[in-house]
Amino acid sequence: MPELDPAITQALSAIAAGDPEVANLAGTALSIVTGGGGAGKITQERIQRFVWYDLPLKMRPTDQSRAEMTSALASALDLLELPRYAQICRSGTTQKVHQAYTENPQVGLMAFREANLASGIYPPDLPEFHWGAAMGVEEANILGGVQDFLELAVASKELEPGAKDFKRKQRKLVRTYLNTPNFQLGGQLPLDVMNTERIQNWIKVEPSETRQRLVSKLANRLLHPVELPAGITDPYPALTAVLTAVGAGAELDSERSRLLQIAAGLRLTRKVKGELLLTKAGQAMLDDPLGSWRAFPESLLGGNPYQRLAAEVMFCLLIEGESNLTAVIDTIRTAASEANYREAGTGEPPNQISLMKALDPTVLPLGEMGLFAAGDFTSSMALTPVGKSVALEALRNRATGPGAVPWD
Numbered sequence: 001m002p003e004l005d006p007a008i009t010q011a012l013s014a015i016a017a018g019d020p021e022v023a024n025l026a027g028t029a030l031s032i033v034t035g036g037g038g039a040g041k042i043t044q045e046r047i048q049r050f051v052w053y054d055l056p057l058k059m060r061p062t063d064q065s066r067a068e069m070t071s072a073l074a075s076a077l078d079l080l081e082l083p084r085y086a087q088i089c090r091s092g093t094t095q096k097v098h099q100a101y102t103e104n105p106q107v108g109l110m111a112f113r114e115a116n117l118a119s120g121i122y123p124p125d126l127p128e129f130h131w132g133a134a135m136g137v138e139e140a141n142i143l144g145g146v147q148d149f150l151e152l153a154v155a156s157k158e159l160e161p162g163a164k165d166f167k168r169k170q171r172k173l174v175r176t177y178l179n180t181p182n183f184q185l186g187g188q189l190p191l192d193v194m195n196t197e198r199i200q201n202w203i204k205v206e207p208s209e210t211r212q213r214l215v216s217k218l219a220n221r222l223l224h225p226v227e228l229p230a231g232i233t234d235p236y237p238a239l240t241a242v243l244t245a246v247g248a249g250a251e252l253d254s255e256r257s258r259l260l261q262i263a264a265g266l267r268l269t270r271k272v273k274g275e276l277l278l279t280k281a282g283q284a285m286l287d288d289p290l291g292s293w294r295a296f297p298e299s300l301l302g303g304n305p306y307q308r309l310a311a312e313v314m315f316c317l318l319i320e321g322e323s324n325l326t327a328v329i330d331t332i333r334t335a336a337s338e339a340n341y342r343e344a345g346t347g348e349p350p351n352q353i354s355l356m357k358a359l360d361p362t363v364l365p366l367g368e369m370g371l372f373a374a375g376d377f378t379s380s381m382a383l384t385p386v387g388k389s390v391a392l393e394a395l396r397n398r399a400t401g402p403g404a405v406p407w408d
Helices: 006-018 020-034 044-059 063-079 083-090 092-103 105-118 137-155 166-178 190-203 209-217 237-247 254-265 280-287 295-299 305-319 325-338 352-368 385-400
Strands: 269-272 275-278
Touching (some): 006 063, 020 063, 092 105, 166 190, 209 325, 237 254, 237 275, 275 280, 295 385, 305 325
């Protein structure tokens, strides 16, 4: 039972006068919710996480004892003059979430996520920033700050979950918070702090000194979205030609097949009853190629870790101006060897054939999009100016992207 917070001590004493067991349950719940930090640590997010996640999934009490602890917590919150939080405990939403856990932990987890999002205090992803599930310390702290910020907006009725313009207002509030200098962060923007932390973690993701040295040189350039070279009006003319043909219903020859695959992978086209059509994203790419260009670099650097390492090292070298193919392959081989990648059959460091195959998922799309300077790759490879922007943006997406699957 918490001892250092007079308000909590008084509330639990009042409950204990009527039912010591209820007081004990309430004390346990409050200790977890506050982390032993007193009533000032109680927030809507902490209440929701305890009642909808920690209690049913981690503590795994019986249905009856779960209901008893939730009721006890509600009574304590009433005495702490936090009726809005007490109402969360008593709400139909909480009953629905708890019922879902009785069916199956995964069903309960899904209900928790839905309830958390519907509460309005969990920030949505933005086009420029997707929240991670595996977070660094800075990102986790900033997430808590955003949740508190949204809670104030909900409590003041500035933000009304379920209202017609709720999602737009919520995104606006989140964007405002992330792009406002924060005195707790030394006057830095929360968005910059989180991106810096993610980049630092990305630099160390592979135990290769060669890769770490190369990506570190670009770290500062990855903090903010990359811009195309001045004067570019259409960064992907080859793709534009294909999309224009699709929009016009023209027949496309087999030479365009790889570009069609890229378009489909980017969800710029789709088939309806055998007919190839532009999607809204495809039409947007045609209407505003400069406003849509980032979709392509977002699709790069996928695949397995070995392929990503090879592509990252290649991009770093080509962005810095290296063009000698032998030097590029040798550097990738060194980085892969340092990171302990080996040939499956021999246990030897990756050979040239293996490395070239690892680069295919990145090199082939770049070539089809016309982003390599003239060359046959027998001795050299170089990116066009647009290609360098694409490579840098692809690295940025990887370096500042979100973490793994949430709530495992």
